[in-house]
Amino acid sequence: MMKQKALNFNSKFGGNKEFQGSSCWLEKFKNRHRIRQLSIVGEKLSSDIEVGNSFIAQLQDLIVKEKLTADQIYNCDGTGLYWRALPTKTLASENEAVTPGRKKMKDRVTILECTNASGSHRVKLPLVRKSKKLRRFKNISKIALPVHYTHQVRAWMNSSLFLEWFHDFFVPEVKKNLKKLKLKKSDFY
Numbered sequence: 001m002m003k004q005k006a007l008n009f010n011s012k013f014g015g016n017k018e019f020q021g022s023s024c025w026l027e028k029f030k031n032r033h034r035i036r037q038l039s040i041v042g043e044k045l046s047s048d049i050e051v052g053n054s055f056i057a058q059l060q061d062l063i064v065k066e067k068l069t070a071d072q073i074y075n076c077d078g079t080g081l082y083w084r085a086l087p088t089k090t091l092a093s094e095n096e097a098v099t100p101g102r103k104k105m106k107d108r109v110t111i112l113e114c115t116n117a118s119g120s121h122r123v124k125l126p127l128v129r130k131s132k133k134l135r136r137f138k139n140i141s142k143i144a145l146p147v148h149y150t151h152q153v154r155a156w157m158n159s160s161l162f163l164e165w166f167h168d169f170f171v172p173e174v175k176k177n178l179k180k181l182k183l184k185k186s187d188f189y
Contacts, residue, residue: 002026005119071121071181074174076114078157083109108155111147112162114170121177124148126165130155 003021006029010019019025030036063073084107108130114123127147134142134149142149148169150161178184 070118071116072183073117074114076112078110078112081109081111083107110155110157112157123170123173126150128152128155128157128161
């Protein structure tokens with residue numbers, strides 16, 4: 001997939017005509033940027049493997065049955081972001097014994113990243129904050145923002161906010177993208 005994206009970017013930005021995006025190029029790229037594969041360690045997630053395998057099989061069958069392309073398959077994942085948090089470590093000269101402490105900022109937002117499998121369509125991010133009103137943007141319409149702004153007491157993406165975003169924003173954006181690509185709409189939306 002990285003090689004294909006490299007070829008796409010090369011042609012999009014008028015790169016070298018002889019560029020092939022070979023496996024050798026990919027290895028050198030990974031070495032140059034110190035990209036390596038690591039095992040993920042940490043807390044084991046609890047999941048039902050049988051249910052997961054069943055879902056994967058059903059999804060693969062659906063993709064084949066509906067003849068879906070990577071442009072029609074979407075994935076999304078949410079994350080919390082403490083956007084005003086400061087680093088917990090800093091560089092200091094040898095003359096400094098200690099650095100002054102600061103109160104931890106707990107300003108949290110939740111964002112939901114969503115894109116199609118080909119990476120060609122990124123859906124406008126929904127952003128969830130605690131406050132209903134945007135004090136700093138009081139003269140700006142929420143619609144003009146580069147995100148879909150909404151609020152929730154704890155700045156979490158709950159099921160009702162997700163469903164609202166899905167029906168009011170995701171589905172229309174995907175339909176518009178599919179129409180632009182001249183691909184059929186799914187029976188699911």
